[in-house]
Amino acid sequence: MHAIRLHEFGPSDRLVLEDLPDLSPAVGQVRIAVAASGVHLLDTAIRRGEPGPLPPPELPTLPGREVAGVVDAVGDGVDESWVGRRVVAHLGPVPGGYAEQAVATVDLLFPVPDHVSFADAVAAVGTGRTAQGIVELEPAGRDDVVLVPSAAGGLGWLLVQDARSRGARVVAAARGTERTSRLAELEPDQVVDYGRDGWEREVADGVTLVYDGVGGAVGRAALELLRPGGRLVMFGFSAGEPTRLDTDDLIGRSISAGWSLGPRMVGLPGGIPGLAARALDRVAVGGWRPLVTTYPLAEAARAHADLERRRALGKVVLEPR
DSSP states (O other): OEEEEESSSSSGGGEEEEEOOOOOOOTTEEEEEEEEEEEOHHHHHHHHTOOOSSOOOOSSBOOOOEEEEEEEEEOTTSOGGGTTOEEEEEOTTSOOOSBSEEEEEGGGEEEOOTTSOHHHHHHIIIIIHHHHHHHHHSOOOTTOEEEETTTTBHHHHHHHHHHHHTTOEEEEEESSHHHHHHHGGGOOSEEEETTSTTGGGGSOSOEEEEEESSOHHHHHHHHHHEEEEEEEEEOOOTTSSOOOOOHHHHHHHTOEEEEOSTHHHHTSTTHHHHHHHHHHHHHHTTSOOOOEEEEEGGGHHHHHHHHHTTOSOBEEEEEOO
């Protein structure tokens, strides 16, 4: 099989395509003929060797944790009826997704309906489950004015759709004309380019809820747009640092703020697998339409570089071709 391997930490060109032996599923596992592999911003930090929520892997490593495709072999103890089924899986802390084949235990598998693309399934099982957790913990209401920075990213794209479906007024924000022009597809109430100086003065008055996955100066500006009683929901900091705030912000502005990842999501019904299942269901019935940018598996290095430089829209997915 062809796979992407990392032999040393560093820039994106450290990701190289290699020809490796085919995989054999162990007891309780299936082998998936991979049609789509998810790329996460966390993957780029791991590739650089930076500390994070996961320990650095032993090298060489085969990156990637989200895969979708067709089961083509099963290990001992697995029902043969799995062969030929369309599935998606999040491999968890064990990497191995950037490849033409992947192995996973049966308990990690979710069925993929025929009408759902493998790329959309990958977006749902990773990015989608996070978005589902955010909106279950901090849902928008009909009376909310919701600001979504980085709305052209994989998460933001889904959060805009969710807030609109709940009847909220939605301000979708992104950097640059390519991204802001795509946001028109979602029909938000307002589109704002936060790459322009003074962008915050263009935002509709009365923001009550901010879904902040950007942090830094953008997150801080978004916080300052919140009216009394507003909520700042933080789930990432693609700007490189989280939004800075202190008790003066909370008390003086009469707002609330919180981090909506980790243990809070684990405590939701069904835990993380339950969130993935519900996200997949929303994609399957058309309630969510992921935004996906695909790259050939062989161009994983370019996919990483584009993701780091904010050139890729939505969820980044690798496809063996």
